[in-house]
Structure formats: C-alpha cells, structure tokens
Amino acid sequence: MLIGRLPVYLISLAMGALGRALAVFTAPHYGLFTLLAFVGSFASNTGFQSPLIVAMEISKDENRASLSMWQLGGWTVGICVAPMILWLCRDWVWLLLGSSLPLLVFYCLPQYNIESPRWLAGQGRYPECIRMLRKIAKVNGKKFDLTVEELQEKAPRKEFEKMYGIVSLFSGSHMAKLTSLLLVGWICNTIPTFTLLLLSTQMGGNPFMNFFWQGAIELPAYLCGQVLCDRIGRRWTNSVAFLCNALSCIPVIFIIHHPGTELYASIFAVVIKFFVCVTYFALYLQSFEVYPTLLRQTGTSFGIIVANIFGALGPYIVFLGTSFDIRLPFVVLMLIGLLGFVTSIFLPETLYQKLPDTMDEGRRFGKNQRFWTMPRRPRVERAQSPGEVEKLNQS
Numbered sequence: 001m002l003i004g005r006l007p008v009y010l011i012s013l014a015m016g017a018l019g020r021a022l023a024v025f026t027a028p029h030y031g032l033f034t035l036l037a038f039v040g041s042f043a044s045n046t047g048f049q050s051p052l053i054v055a056m057e058i059s060k061d062e063n064r065a066s067l068s069m070w071q072l073g074g075w076t077v078g079i080c081v082a083p084m085i086l087w088l089c090r091d092w093v094w095l096l097l098g099s100s101l102p103l104l105v106f107y108c109l110p111q112y113n114i115e116s117p118r119w120l121a122g123q124g125r126y127p128e129c130i131r132m133l134r135k136i137a138k139v140n141g142k143k144f145d146l147t148v149e150e151l152q153e154k155a156p157r158k159e160f161e162k163m164y165g166i167v168s169l170f171s172g173s174h175m176a177k178l179t180s181l182l183l184v185g186w187i188c189n190t191i192p193t194f195t196l197l198l199l200s201t202q203m204g205g206n207p208f209m210n211f212f213w214q215g216a217i218e219l220p221a222y223l224c225g226q227v228l229c230d231r232i233g234r235r236w237t238n239s240v241a242f243l244c245n246a247l248s249c250i251p252v253i254f255i256i257h258h259p260g261t262e263l264y265a266s267i268f269a270v271v272i273k274f275f276v277c278v279t280y281f282a283l284y285l286q287s288f289e290v291y292p293t294l295l296r297q298t299g300t301s302f303g304i305i306v307a308n309i310f311g312a313l314g315p316y317i318v319f320l321g322t323s324f325d326i327r328l329p330f331v332v333l334m335l336i337g338l339l340g341f342v343t344s345i346f347l348p349e350t351l352y353q354k355l356p357d358t359m360d361e362g363r364r365f366g367k368n369q370r371f372w373t374m375p376r377r378p379r380v381e382r383a384q385s386p387g388e389v390e391k392l393n394q395s
Contacts, residue, residue, distance in 0.1 A: 004115050004116070004119055004120075005050045005051075005053055005054050005115060005116045005119060005297060006050070006054075006113060006114065006115040006116075008046050008050050008297065009046070009047060009050035009051060009113070010107070010113070011043070012043040012044070012046040012047030012050065013043075013047055013103045013104070013106055013107065014043075014104075015039055015040060015042070015043035015047075016040050016041075016043045016044055016047055016100060016103050017040075017100045017101055017102075017103040017104050018040075018100075019036050019037070019038075019039035019040025019041075019042075019043065019100075020036070020037065020040035020041075020096050020097075020099070020100035021040075021096070021097060021100045021101055022036050023036035023037045023040060023096065024093050024096050024097060040100065045301060045304045045305065045308075046297070046301055047103070048071075048075075049297060049300055049301060049304075050297065051071075052067060052068065052071050052288070053116065053288060053296055053297050053300070054114060054115070054116045055067045056068075056288055056355075057116045057117075057118040057119065057293070057296075057355070058116070058117060058118065058136065061352065061353075061354070061355075062230075064285060064288070064289070065226045065229050065230050065285060066226065068226070068281065068284055068285055068288075069222055069223065069225075069226040069281075072218070072222045072280075072281060072284075073219060073222065075218070076215060076216070076218040076219045076222065078099070079214075079215030079218060080212055080215040080216050082095065082099065082211075082215075083208045083209075083211040083212050083215070084208070084212065085098055086208065087208040111135070111138075111139055112139070114132050114135055114136060115128070115132050116132075117129045117132045117133050117136075118293055118357070119293055119294070120132060121151070121155045122293050122294060122357060122358075126148045126151050126152055127148055129151060130146065130147070130148055130151060133146065165298065166298060166302055168295060168298075168359065169291075169295060169298070169299050169302060171359070171363070172363045174363055174364070174365075174367055175362060175363050178290055178347065178348070178365070178366070179299065179303075181343050181344070181346055181347050182283070182286065182287055182290065182299070182303050182347070183302075183303050183306055183307070184339065184340070184343040185238065185279070185283050185286075185303075185340055185343055185344050185347070186283060186287075186303040186304060186306065186307035187306065187307045187310045188242065188279075188336050188337065188339055188340030188343070189276060189279050189280050189283055189307065189340065190304075190307035190308060190310060190311040191307075191310055191311055191313055191314060191317070191333075191336055192245065192272065192273075192276045192333050192336060192337070193273075193276055193280070193311070194311040194312075194314030195314040195317045195318060195329060195332075195333060196214060196269055196272060196273050196276070196333075197211065197214055197314075198314055198315060198318045199269060199318055199321070199329060200213075200214050200269070202318065202321065202322065205262065205263075205266065210266060213266075213270055214269075214270065214273050217270050217273050217274050217277065218273070218277045220274070221273075221274045221275070221276075221277030221278050221281070222277060222278075222281050224274075224278055225237060225241075225277065225278040225280075225281030225282060226281065228278070228282075229281065229282055229285060229351065230351070232374065232375075233349045233350075233351040233374065233375040234282045234285050234286050234289070234347075234349060234350050234351055235282075235286075235344065235345065235347050235348070235349045235350075236374070237278065237281075237282045238278075238279055238282035238283060238286065238344040238347070239340075239341050239344040239345040240341075241275045241276075241278035241279045241282065242275070242279050242337050242338075242340035242341035242344055243337070243338075243341040244275045245272055245275035245276055245279065245333075245337040245340070246333075246334045246335075246336075246337030246338045246340075246341065247334075247337075248268060248271045248272045248275060249268075249272060249330045249331070249333050249334035249337065250334065251264075251268050252265050252268045252269065252272075252327075252330045253327045253330050253331060253334070256326050256327055256330065257325070257326055257327055272333065275337075279340065279344070282344075283344075284300075285350065286347060286350055287299060287300040287303055288300060289350035289353065289355055290347070290348065290350060290356075290362075290365060290366070291356070291362060292356040292357055292358055292359055292361055292362030292365075293355070293356070293357045293358075294358075294359070295359075295362065317329045317332050317333075320332070347366075348365060348366020348367075348369050349366065349369060349373070349375050350366075351375040352375050352376065352377055352378055353365075353366075
C-alpha cells in the first residue's frame with residue numbers, strides 16, 4: 001500500500017458516499033450514471049477493509065478472528081436491512097441514498113481514524129508511529145511513554161522496505177502460488193454469493209423475504225466460522241466449508257425441477273449460502289494473514305476486485321436456469337464448490353502464526369508446513385521466580 005491505510009479509508013468513504021449519491025441525480029443519463037455507480041461501488045471494498053487491517057495489525061493474534069466477526073456482523077445487519085428498506089419504500093432512490101450518505105458520518109470521528117503504527121514503523125516513519133500509538137493510548141485511557149529512540153531499538157530494520165505493487169504479489173514461486181490459490185478461492189466464493197442473491201428472486205415466494213433470509217443466515221455462518229477458525233484453523237475451515245457447499249447443491253439438483261418443492265429448494269439455497277459465508281470468513285482472515293504488511297491491503301483488495309469481475313458471471317448462471325434447465329445453476333455452483341475445496345486445502349495454516357512483515361517473510365510464509373497437520377497453540381515458557389533467577393545469577 002503506497003499511501004497507507006488511513007488515506008485509502010478516507011478517500012473510499014468519500015467516493016462511496018458521493019459516487020452513489022450523485023448517481024441518483026444522473027439516472028436519466030446512462031453513461032454518467034454508470035460511471036458514478038462504478039466509482040461508488042469500486043471504493044466499497046477498500047473502505048470496508050482498511051479499518052479492519054489496522055485493527056488486526058494493532059491487536060493480539062488470538063483476537064483477529066473476533067475483530068473480523070464484529071465487522072462482518074455489521075455487514076450482515078446491512079444486508080438484512082436493505083431489502084426491508086426497499087420493501088417499505090418501493091423506491092431504489094431512497095435505498096441508494098440511505099446506503100451512501102451515512103458514510104460521511106465517519107469523518108466526524110477523527111479520534112478513531114488512525115494510521116497503522118505497524119505500517120508506519122515498516123516505512124521507517126517512527127515519529128508518526130509514536131504519534132499514532134499515543135493517540136490510541138489516549139482513546140483507551142492508557143499511559144504511553146515510549147520514545148522514538150526506544151521504538152527504533154524495539155523494531156530494528158536493516159533497510160526500509162520499498163514500495164510494492166500488484167506485480168509483487170507474484171514475486172517468487174511461493175508468493176505467486178499463495179496469491180493464485182487465494183484468487184481462485186475468492187472467485188469460488190464470490191460467484192456463488194452473487195448467483196444465490198439473484199436466484200432468491202427466482203425461487204418463488206416473497207423476493208424481499210428470500211433476500212432477507214439469504215442475509216440473515218450470514219450471522220450464524222460467521223459465528224460458526226469464527227469458532228471453527230479458532231479451533232481447527234483457517235485452512236481446514238475453508239476447505240471443509242467449500243466441500244459442504246458443493247454437497248449441499250446435490251439435493252437441490254434432484255428436487256428443484258419437481259412442482260411443489262419451492263420451499264425445500266429455498267431452504268437448501270439458504271444452507272448453501274451458510275457454507276459460502278463460512279468460506280468468506282476464513283478467506284478474509286487468510287488474505288489478511290498470508291500477505292506481508294506492505295502488501296496486506298493490496299493483496300486482499302486485488303483478490304476481491306478480481307473475484308467481483310468473475311462475479312459478473314452470476315446473471316449468466318441464473319440465465320442458464322431460467323432459459324434452459326433450473327437445475328443448471330446448482331450444477332455450476334457444485335462444481336465451483338469442488339474447485340474451491342481443492343485449491344483452499346493447499347493454502348498454509350495461519351492460526352497462531354506471526355503475521356509476516358517483510359517481503360522475505362512473505363515469500364517464506366508457510367513454506368515448511370506439513371500438509372496433514374492441525375494448528376497448535378504455541379507453548380508459553382513458564383516464568384522464572386525471583387529465587388530461580390538469583391540462583392542462576394550465582395552459578
């Protein structure tokens with residue numbers, strides 16, 4: 001990330017709010033409307049990721065899944081509220097304004113808008129790092145007495161990292177492998193997400209409630225994802241959820257073409273969405289934890305952007321069902337789930353692992369992990385008592 005997390009966050013808020021709000025007033029002009037809608041949507045992912053990356057970089061390792069859970073909980077509330085607003089207002093203008101202008105409120109909270117101290121230290125900007133740490137301590141009501149000189153001693157760096165771009169995600173065979181696996185994982189997650197949301201209007205019943213249930217299932221899915229990611233690790237959670245996603249498509253393929261089975265098909269569609277959300281939770285954590293500090297936001301954003309491009313296939317997958325055979329979308333989703341299972345199982349485990357900071361650490365991350373293994377909490381050495389220390393000093 002060339003300019004840091006905070007500028008990206010603030011710029012994304014402005015683009016998201018103004019792009020979508022102005023799109024409302026340019027609806028009669030298709031070209032301008034499309035451009036502004038693109039600007040507003042393009043910034044949504046970076047605005048969503050930047051604060052979470054900062055939070056993860058200043059928190060303990062064991063809190064990373066909880067932080068992601070809190071943010072995705074807010075996402076779920078928004079997904080559930082959106083169809084209710086549209087159902088109540090029956091006007092897309094109010095939905096667009098209601099989901100864009102509130103973003104400007106975050107400009108009124110400067111005490112919580114911080115740059116990542118970890119990123120600043122990696123850039124050698126120690127005075128700014130100290131200033132941010134003092135700001136964090138003040139908000140938390142803590143004392144902070146560390147000086148610039150002491151910080152330099154605690155975070156020595158032989159030479160400061162230069163700026164890296166998207167090409168660096170593929171520097172070295174191991175880094176290229178990790179990036180490719182994460183890209184395929186994001187694609188296998190995003191296509192079913194978009195497809196299921198579009199299918200919710202084709203499944204019979206109330207389309208607003210179908211969309212609502214597709215959103216409501218996300219909260220228990222993320223809770224399940226958090227528990228599993230902290231118990232069996234990110235890798236096994238991700239791969240098993242992809243496999244369950246694929247297997248859940250099989251009952252729908254056999255029953256959906258029979259009349260009177262719309263309710264059962266809708267229930268299984270929600271079950272599929274459950275496992276898709278579990279994979280999203282695990283992928284989200286893996287993307288943040290696999291990439292080194294200077295590529296963390298670049299890598300995550302690149303993966304989601306590429307996945308969203310492939311997500312444009314969603315309407316065409318739905319078209320297969322409406323024009324040829326209603327079972328075809330679920331056949332495609334099953335195959336995508338199997339592909340996600342095969343690729344995600346080769347990602348390294350990140351639970352209990354130190355986040356890589358430098359490019360060299362990123363290129364070596366997870367290289368020596370065994371395939372058939374479960375994550376283990378690192379052993380904490382027992383603190384020595386004063387008497388033991390005195391005996392050692394005397395010997």
